[in-house]
Amino acid sequence: MRDTVQLNVEINDLTARTEILGISKDVAAATVKTPGSVQSVTTLREDVHSALATRTDSVAAVMKEKMDSYYSVPDNVDEEDAFFVGDMGEVIRQHIQWKEMLPRVEPFYAMKCCPDPMVIKTLATLGTGFDCASRTEIETALEYGVDPSKIIYANPCKQTSHIRYAAAKGVHMMTFDNADELRKIKQHMPNAQLVVRILGSDGSRSLCNLGLKFGAPPAIVPSLLQVAKDLELNVIGVSFHVGSGCFDAQVFGDAVKAAAGVIEVAKDFGFEFSMLDIGGGFPSIDDLIPSHIRVIAEPGRYYAASAFTLAVNVVARRAVSRDVKNVEDLVSGEVAVQAPTSANDHPAFMYYINDGMYGSFNCITFDHQICTPRVLAKNGTFMFGAETTEPEYPCSIWGPTCDSIDCITKEGSLPELNVGDWMYFDNMGAYTLAAASRFNGFKKTVILYTNTYKGHN
Ligand SMILES: *Cc1c(COP(=O)(O)O)cnc(C)c1O
Numbered sequence: 001m002r003d004t005v006q007l008n009v010e011i012n013d014l015t016a017r018t019e020i021l022g023i024s025k026d027v028a029a030a031t032v033k034t035p036g037s038v039q040s041v042t043t044l045r046e047d048v049h050s051a052l053a054t055r056t057d058s059v060a061a062v063m064k065e066k067m068d069s070y071y072s073v074p075d076n077v078d079e080e081d082a083f084f085v086g087d088m089g090e091v092i093r094q095h096i097q098w099k100e101m102l103p104r105v106e107p108f109y110a111m112k113c114c115p116d117p118m119v120i121k122t123l124a125t126l127g128t129g130f131d132c133a134s135r136t137e138i139e140t141a142l143e144y145g146v147d148p149s150k151i152i153y154a155n156p157c158k159q160t161s162h163i164r165y166a167a168a169k170g171v172h173m174m175t176f177d178n179a180d181e182l183r184k185i186k187q188h189m190p191n192a193q194l195v196v197r198i199l200g201s202d203g204s205r206s207l208c209n210l211g212l213k214f215g216a217p218p219a220i221v222p223s224l225l226q227v228a229k230d231l232e233l234n235v236i237g238v239s240f241h242v243g244s245g246c247f248d249a250q251v252f253g254d255a256v257k258a259a260a261g262v263i264e265v266a267k268d269f270g271f272e273f274s275m276l277d278i279g280g281g282f283p284s285i286d287d288l289i290p291s292h293i294r295v296i297a298e299p300g301r302y303y304a305a306s307a308f309t310l311a312v313n314v315v316a317r318r319a320v321s322r323d324v325k326n327v328e329d330l331v332s333g334e335v336a337v338q339a340p341t342s343a344n345d346h347p348a349f350m351y352y353i354n355d356g357m358y359g360s361f362n363c364i365t366f367d368h369q370i371c372t373p374r375v376l377a378k379n380g381t382f383m384f385g386a387e388t389t390e391p392e393y394p395c396s397i398w399g400p401t402c403d404s405i406d407c408i409t410k411e412g413s414l415p416e417l418n419v420g421d422w423m424y425f426d427n428m429g430a431y432t433l434a435a436a437s438r439f440n441g442f443k444k445t446v447i448l449y450t451n452t453y454k455g456h457n
Contacts, residue, residue, distance in 0.1 A: 055450045059085045059309055062450050063384045066311065067377045067422065080420075082312040082355040082445045084428065088122045089452035090307040095126050098302070104286070105278065106296045108152050111137045113300025113430050114308075118449050120144050123303065131298040135162040138171055148172070152277065154239070154298060156181060156197045156214045163188040175239055175277075177216040179227045186231045193236045194228065195277055196221060198262055200240030200255025215240065218258050225269040237275030238262045241298070252278070260288040301430035308429035310360055310445065311376050314421045315400065316352035322394060348394040351417060356399010356406040358439035360432040364408065367431040373397060373412055376422035384424065390415035397423075401440040 057065075062085045070079040098107055108129035111120065115137065121144055123130075130141040133155040141151050153166050153174035158181070166174065167189040174189075176182055177197040185192050199215035216224055228235050240255045256278065263273045276289055278297045289295065320333040335347050355361060363369040375383045392413040399406035417423070436444050 056452060056454075057450050058452055059087050059450065060384050062448050063309075063311060063376060063424070064382055066448070067382050070377075070422075071380050080313050080315070080354070081443075082310065082353070082360075084360070084433070084445055084447040085309045085311070086116065086118060086429070086447045086449045087307050087309075087452050088118055088449060089454075091119055091122045091303050092126065092451070092453040094303050094306070095123070095128070098299070102297070104295050106294070107303075108150070108154075108277075108296050108298050109303055110154075110298045110300030111141065112434060114304035114432070114434055115140060116304075116429075116433060116447065117144075118447075119304055119307065119429075129296065131300075132171075135159075135165045138162075138166055138169065142169060152195070152296070152298070154195075154197075154277070158184070160184055160188060167192075173236075176224075177214055179224060182224070182227050182231055182233060186233060190233070192233065194233055195237045195239045195275060196224060196235060196262065197239045197241070198255075198258060200258055200279070201242045201251045218262060221262050222265055222269070225266055225271060229269045229271075235266065235271045235273070237273050237277060237293075238266075239277030239279065241279030256288050263289070263293070304429035305427050306429065308427075308432065308447070310355065310425045310428040310432070312353040312355050312423055312425075314351050314417050314419055314423065315354050317417070317419050318350040318352075319347040320350060322346070322348045346391075346393050346416075348396075349414075349416065350396050350398060351414075351423075352398045352400065353408070353423065354400050354442070355445050356401055356408060356442075358399065358401050358403070358406060359436045359442060360428060360445050361399060361408050362435045362437070363428075363431045366435060369431070371408055371425050371428070373409070373414060373423040373425060375415060375417065376424040378415065378417060378421045388415055400442050403440075 055062075066079075066083065073079055095107075098105075106129060108131045109120075109123045110131040112133055120130075120140065124141070124144040124146050129150040129152065130137075130146055131152050131154045132138045132141055133153070138151060138153065142148070148170035149172075151171045151173070153162075153171055156175045156177040158174070163174075163184060166172075172189070172191065173193045173195065174185070175195045175197040176185065182194075185194065197215050198221060199217050225235060238259045240259060242251045242255050256276075259276055259278075263276070266273050273293060275294045275296065278295065319335055321335045323333075357364060361371060364371060375386075375388065377383060392415055395412045395414050396410050397408040397412055399408060414423070433444070433447075438444060
């Protein structure tokens with residue numbers, strides 16, 4: 001009886017919270033797993049709340065509005081700045097899809113992927129957990145009202161003072177993959193709920209191989225468990241991360257098998273595991289992992305990537321001869337642009353845009369992304385999402401800084417653009433804003449938020 005009352009209170013609270021996001025009650029209710037896991041609206045930051053509540057335009061409409069104001073006040077400097085459109089509706093739809101496809105797996109959002117306040121707020125409101133790797137990330141999650149029990153400190157090599165901070169805040173779940181870490185944890189958080197991170201794969205089937213840095217080979221796991229037992233620490237589970245951006249589902253299968261082995265081995269040391277953490281991805285786990293074991297995951301890009309679209313302005317251009325083969329020779333291949341007599345006479349272009357490798361496009365270096373430009377606006381015509389029949393010409397695209405590594409693409413193809421025209425890039429939410437710098441005095445790209453989620457049906 002008490003439990004029913006408790007749950008009703010939570011669902012009412014959740015309804016209030018989800019009205020902010022426009023999510024239907026049944027979907028939201030499906031996110032209530034454990035009584036006590038729901039946060040109150042009043043703990044969420046007001047600015048984020050009101051910004052989310054106000055705007056529901058499509059991404060195209062937000063882009064259009066910006067272009068209209070750019071073309072009506074062409075000399076207003078700010079109108080020229082690059083900008084993102086962040087669609088929180090996309091985050092919500094990804095969450096609903098997760099709940100439908102992976103009902104057994106609790107998502108703990110990997111905050112490093114995109115620590116954008118609105119994304120965090122949206123996911124906190126939806127009731128996901130959070131994967132944090134540092135004191136600041138933990139602080140941020142707590143600031144948005146996330147319960148400490150819904151945070152996993154998923155960094156196997158932690159700074160001692162950060163462990164003490166986590167202990168003080170009641171964040172008890174954390175990963176480890178080496179014996180020295182266990183000794184540190186014994187000293188600073190002897191009551192930690194530990195998760196052993198194993199090397200789930202060789203990383204060769206992922207965009208970013210995280211196994212070079214983290215993860216205990218399954219063969220040494222018994223010795224680690226022995227150390228944990230001798231120190232009287234509590235190991236509650238096993239985790240792996242197959243590498244960020246894994247493109248081979250088989251890798252997950254193998255990693256889940258390895259984890260199942262570790263769950264068995266742990267019994268020899270007196271540890272009855274209650275948790276499996278499968279990092280980021282979509283495996284099938286039911287045949288291998290007993291049903292009493294709680295399964296969590298740490299998706300990052302799954303939630304963030306598609307939610308952000310980046311718009312950039314062509315701030316400068318150089319026409320170069322089309323037969324220049326090496327990027328190094330491009331500048332010296334500069335030609336005067338005359339009206340070309342045929343497409344073959346047409347020059348290639350070097351476009352210089354106002355966001356680059358040191359800003360949002362750091363994903364090219366750090367996340368091995370390939371970013372494909374599309375035309376947003378040309379000579380005052382809005383072209384977002386439009387199919388164009390215009391001929392395309394070879395181009396390279398360069399960021400705004402004075403460093404020549406600041407190149408977004410060496411071999412692109414676009415209709416001819418002029419200085420002042422705009423391009424856009426889809427799927428720019430993952431590992432973009434998160435590590436953007438202000439190198440060379442270029443400011444970070446601003447975000448315009450919208451929420452296109454229209455309800456469940
Ligand atoms: C980066 C990271 C993630 C998120 O990976 P995605 O590819 O963005 O899903 C999850 N867990 C850990 C431990 C990570 O380091």
